[in-house]
Every structure is written in C-alpha cells, then in structure tokens.
Amino acid sequence: MMKSTLLSYAVFIVFIITTQSIPSASQDALYDVNGKKVLNNVPYYLGPVIWAKGGGIKLIDTKYNKKICPSYVVQDPDEVNKGGQFIFTLLAKQKYVLTTYPFGIDSESPTGTCDASTFWKISDPEAKALSNLITTGGSFETALSCFRVVDYPKPTIPKVHSYMLQLCPSVCGAGPRTCFNISLYQDKGVRYLASSGSTPFEFVFQKAK
Template sequence: MKPSLFFLPFLLFLLTTQTQSISSATTDDFIYDIAGKKVDKNSPYYIGPVNGGGIKLSNSKCPVHVIQDPKKADSFEFVLNAAKEQFLRISYPLGVSIDLTKSNGKCKESSFLKIDDMESKPPANFIRSGGLFNTPVSCFQLVKYPKPTNAKVASYLLQLCPSVCGAGPSRCFNISSSVHKGIKYLGASGTPLELVFKKASA
C-alpha cells in the first residue's frame, strides 16, 4: 500500500526537532536524510521535492516511468558503483532501483532507472525502467542543491552523468520535472528538482 506523503509537514517536523545533525552535512560529503542520518545503500527511501509532494512510479505497464505526485510516494533504493562504500556520498556514481511489483502491468524488465536519450525532448528524455547497472544511461549521482530553500534542510539535486560510467555526453543532466499530458514526469529537461529523502519503514 502506498503511503500518503506530504513532505511539507515532514519538513516542519524536521525544523522543530533537528538542527545540529544537519549542520554536520556541511563538513563532509555524505548524503543525509531529513532525520539527519546518512543515506544507506541497503535501505529503501522515499524521495520528495522539498516544496511538498512525493516521487512515485506511474501506474502503467512497461516501461514504468517516474512521476511527481502531490500526495503519494514510492520507495527507491540506491546501488553504489563503489561496492565497498556503505553510505551515499556527493558526486559518487550510483544506480537507482525501483520495485516493479508496484506497476499494474507484469513488468519483467530491469528495475534500474535509465534515460535513453537525455539530449532529446520530452517524452524521449523521461526516466523509465529497464536500465542496466553501471551503464551510461543509468549512471546517476547526487550533488548538494546549489541554493537550498532552507539552510537547515539537507537537499540535493539528482543528475544523470553518462560519461562517468562509459561513453556518452560529457556533461551531467539535472533531473527535472516537466508536464506531459497533465502528468509531471521526471526527466532530463524542465524545472530542476530540489530533493529530500526519508527512510522507508521496513
């Protein structure tokens, strides 16, 4: 069952309960969730825009796309290219994995996210399932959001960096949202998303 998530109440909780732990994010290169804890590669996380809502999977058959929703969020997992690392770090290449059982269709393709043509226009540059780990079209990284909405909140920008994992464009593409047929899809064009993370319940 998908949880009802509103990241704004979430952030209000954060601002009243946590200030010291987030400040540590300025002294190292780890990625932190809204509870001030390091994001672990072995745990699922909800992802949400800092200004509210959540990130979820489209309710369609394969390929499954990633969309922005005002009320709901699905969990995602991160797989690090650096196998010995336990926690996510700034600018470290990683794969993003999804639970395809959440799709209404019987999807048998890979659970890793990818962007087939990041230099194209929507909808060809939308994030979708079917990627392969440690390949250019599935080579993501997280960086600190350049101008955070709130200094007390650790927020990040997700990027696709093809050349880090092989051949492809040498620049990184900010993961953004754009509206297509009334739905906000995540892809390589549109408004860059300022993202925060919440650890999902086991």
C-alpha cells in the same frame, strides 16, 4: 623584491593544491530529513522540500490511459503520499551514499506483469521533451543508468539537506561528457522526471521503515 614575489606565489600555489586535494568527508555525505547519513542499498522515499507542492516520487505503469512497460518515474500529485521506495546502489563498496560516487537507482518490485528491469534510465538524455523521461528498464553500471546526487545550490529551506539529481553517462561508460540536471516535466497534468526543464527538482531523502 623578485624573490619575495616568487616566494609568495609559491606559497599561494601550495595552499591551493593542499585545500583542493583534501576534501571534507562531511561535505560529501548525503543526509536524510532526520539528519542521518543516507545508506547504500537501503530503501528511501524521495520527496519535495515543501510537500504542499506535490507528493513523493513513484512509478506509473500507464500513459494516456494505456498500459506501458517499462514504467515512468513521476511525482505523485497528492502531497500526503510519500510515493515509492527507491534504493541507491553505489558502483563502489561504501556504507553511505556520497555526492562524489555514481550509483544506480533501483525501484521497488513492480506489481504488474511488466518484466523490465527496475533500475532507472534515460534512453536519450539529449533528446527533446517526452523522449528524455526517466523510466525503469535500465542496467546497473551502464551509461544510461549512471546517476549521482549533488547539493541543491540554493536550498528552499537552508537548514534542510536538500539535493538535486543528475545523470552522468560518461562516468559509467560511453556517452555525453556532461551531467544532465533532472527536472520535472509536466505533460497532460503528469509531472515526469526528465533531463529537460527549467529548474532542477529539489528533493529530500526520507528513510523507509
């Protein structure tokens, strides 16, 4: 009886190790709204699953009617607008963007006089609201610009590939050993992307032409 129990336990352990050490590549790939894999270093629009709730993600260079530099990353209030184009640059040489790899997010070139870097960052992800907003001015392969995408846990539309964004500082350098979910934080009618908020922002990829 003892030998039978030990054998069954050993088989169970081997099964667990085997299933966890051979991940499915198809589950790691990110897909756009057309069902195609998201490419590394290629521009995409980021938009909500239901566009009636707002438009795509974009940059703004004003806050409280004053010019700012670097820019803030926000959701366009108009559902007909796709927003800006953003490039996901992996820290590893891969053709496609994968959920298991960290990356930097690069914005389209600024049109104003701001000379800050176009990479996204959060200066202090553990800070309170309005101090943990996503801005440009980041540096590639650094803790404050270390993002990743994961599957949205409960998609609004099950057949649509929707995702959520996280900032994971310790993956790229010194920083909190946790990942921060990115949500929408509203202030004076503007929806900012930030590491605070009750519900992570659910979005889809749409390849830019």
